[in-house]
Amino acid sequence: MRKLSLLSNLGLIAWVVAWHAYLSPHPHLNAWAVTIGWTIPLLLPLPGIIKGKAFTHAWANFILMFYFLHALTILYVDEGERWMAAAELVFITAAFACNIVFARWMGQSQGLKLPRLSQVEKEERQRFEGRDDAS
Template sequence: MTTRLARLLALTGYFGLMLWVVLWHTLISPHPDLGIGFMLALWLPWLLIPVKGMVQGNPYTHAWAVYLLMPYFLHSATLLWVDEGERWLAVVELLLASTMFVGNTYYAKLRGRELGLSIRRKKDAE
């Protein structure tokens, strides 16, 4: 995988997931009991945290942003298991989160190597 492809995957997953969260909770399937504003305040801010570093292509931001994906993985996996009505929505969320995860992981690794930021093994350091 090339650095350019990894970055494309990372940004596609990232902005796709951001757009998907907004579409899901406002137009496609708003929660019947909770307001749209509450749902967006619950799901969207986590994706806004790394926006500057993601857009700038900072490999460090790409590396730690994968930790912010856990709620989206858990949410989609739970819905896949328990809710037939929203299963297809969960599949899209899982695909976008997985795309971002793979893209971020490879981009951080490959771009970090290009910049000489790789972590040395203990054996190599001695």
């Protein structure tokens, strides 16, 4: 899953560069400036994804949500770039799913897991009821 995540993220970076620099450069702005602006956020988690850090895989999804919104907006608004937005959406979905699964597997293998909400509520209730009795 780690390799699929890495490939999906690298594919998304390559697609963003190809889209904004070559396939459909912005008509009024410098194409390379736009390309760099769209690529930098995707490069931020890349070192951690390459190293296989579960935490980086998890927070990289927050960055992917920006691109997810972009793809959905273009799908809805711009008829001429719909196929490009659809391709972006495929890369984003694959990266998002692979990041989640990899982070979860790594968390489970390291024994990191969140307690169930019902267990947390039970412990808090016992703690607060114990304080009220002492008062």
